[in-house]
Amino acid sequence: MARIGVWEVDLVNQQLFWSKITKEIHNTDDDYIPSLENAIKFYKEGYSRNKITEVVANCIENNIPWDEELQIVTTKGKDIWVRAIGQAEFINDKCVRFYGIFQDINTVKVAQIELNKVNEELNAILDSGTIAIIRTDTNGIITYFNEGAETLLGYKSEELVNKETPAIFHDKEEILKLSKEFSTEYNKEINGFDIFTTIAKENNVHPKKWRCIKKDGSSLIMQVSISAIQDKDNNIIAILGVGVDITKLTEQNNQLANFAQIASHNLRAPVSNLNSLLDLYDTCETTEEKEFTFGKFRTVIAHLSETLNTLIEAIKIKETKQSKIEIKTLYFSEKLKKTEEIISEEISRLNAVITSNFSATDTIKYNESYLESIFINLISNSLKYSSPERPPKIEVTTTINEGKIELKITDNGLGIDLKKHGHKLFGLNQVFHRHKDSKGVGLYIIKNQIESLKGTISCNSEVNKGTTITVTF
Structure with missing residues (x-):
């Protein structure tokens, strides 16, 4: 459960109050008496300290509340993320106090940062010019064709998505040969794109070298892994192919x-x-x-x-x-x-x-x-x-x-x-x-x-x- 404390600054008497939870978040003793100056110094030097200084001043002078996610450094030297919320009370156009909520959001924030990092890395992979990522529906129609696939194969996404199957850039003789081999291996007739759907439906990740034909007619050798995308009931809803150019290798x-x-x-x-x-x-x-x-x-x-x-x-x-x-x-x-x-x-x-x-x-x-x-x-x-x-x-x-x-x-x-x-x-x-x-x-x-x-x-x-x-x- 998230720890949430409260705080208050009495500008008339120049006093700062922290609740027990607020002190726990800062990792201070129960008898610790904070001051406004010391409270500001808990914020991590740089962006967080500059930001809290700015919003406090703006609140006192212009009655503008704040809600910020910032970092503090506890008395044990640990960096943690907090959510600081504050607003002012004015009497006769003069700020007499400001108060708010102080919440420990470190666990959630760190997880969010890690997730953002993973998403950035994933997007970098998806947009990579060296890795082709192609998704099809269960009938073989291409539904996703990333920038890497565009770079390696020469087609634009809009030329293929919802229009073509991967057969358009696979070597026809190789597909025919593999159809015969797979028919023998799986003891049933497998033709054309059924090679890929069969591999996926058998729940295999199948890395294999494929000769692919680019839009300009030239060819390249790709190492492709094919796998199934399943819903929560384990039903196959799409097929994913991830390939890299291994021609030189x-x-x-x-x-x-x-x-x-x-x-x-x-x-x-x-x-x-x-x-x-x-x-x-x-x-x-x-x-x-x-x-x-x-x-x-x-x-x-x-x-x-x-x-x-x-x-x-x-x-x-x-x-x-x-x-x-x-x-x-x-x-x-x-x-x-x-x-x-x-x-x-x-x-x-x-x-x-x-x-x-x-x-x-x-x-x-x-x-x-x-x-x-x-x-x-x-x-x-x-x-x-x-x-x-x-x-x-x-x-x-x-x-x-x-x-x-x-x-x-x-x-x-x-x-x-x-x-x-x-x-x-x-x-x-x-x-x-x-x-x-x-x-x-x-x-x-x-x-x-x-x-x-x-x-x-x-x-x-x-x-x-x-x-x-x-x-x-």
Whole structure:
């Protein structure tokens, strides 16, 4: 129960009276004798003290009553909210006394402040540009579409509310697929928007990734939680969907999912070369042979850290702005030599012959790690898919075509049936020959690297005759 006290100021005799409850609210002793000056000082410094001073003066001078909610500081130093009500008594146009009620409203006021804070936070969420909140009736018709939904999906609230269902911005193929899955899961036929109503009626909060189509035709991936709004009798009266845009997060997760495969591929050549050198080192009999082999170790190990940098660049291609990709003058002949050093043991094992002709141009302004990745991946592929019927021959040349530099790498290997596999040649995890080290990652990596710098890559191949890969810079 709220504590309510009374008070009175006798201006004729300059006395202030507080009732027992008023003293309890101030947390003073029963024998405490207040004065007008001390009473004012109980009010919290700042707004509350300034306000009570103002209304008391206005009451005495102009006979204007007051009713204010203010803060005081008790004798124990505790801030509490009170309701102070006062009015004056005038005789012969002169104020002789003023009196009123003093009420402890701290519990109610604090709860009200907290409620207002929650409401402000809720309104901030409802109006957030990053969170979509959509409510429908039980038939699926949209009844609420917040600013966040407008921002993410491109529709205005007035275009959809009381007119459309969420089907307007959901991917139709995805809805059809999920209709079949949900029909099996719930053992009944579920079509279209019934997916959402079924989830809600089953009393499940169902977070799921959905592909949504924006008004401009572009798409985004949203994580949406769907739940039911119920009345006091637990009847479903509406369905609520809360969603956030996770498009970038999904892309990042996909990149991370491919990280192990890409790492395995790009590091395989130098690591394999190290293993071959270890085997060779074990067979060395003289000190000179061991020193020569150890020198090759240094060369391969020095290239490993650069290969790791290439890997990191490949992972970040789509996230990195071109302005941040370092461009400098490079020499094709130097990059070919470096590649031959990295995979020297594989070249030797297969008796491969690599020739080059950079007479058209030996220089290019390009990103160094990308160019090294192109060389190591394409030449490694030529060795990996060489024909068992003949020693590998690889020719590396440059040409100028319509003002653009072209790098061509031609081999006499197994070749690829382009009519059968051409459309997926540069896809991730695409393998076209049976080989224990085939992962289908290399061409995917360099295609992304090349295209990030506005270049192209193409292939001309014939089964059992060989392949030419052309990179246009």
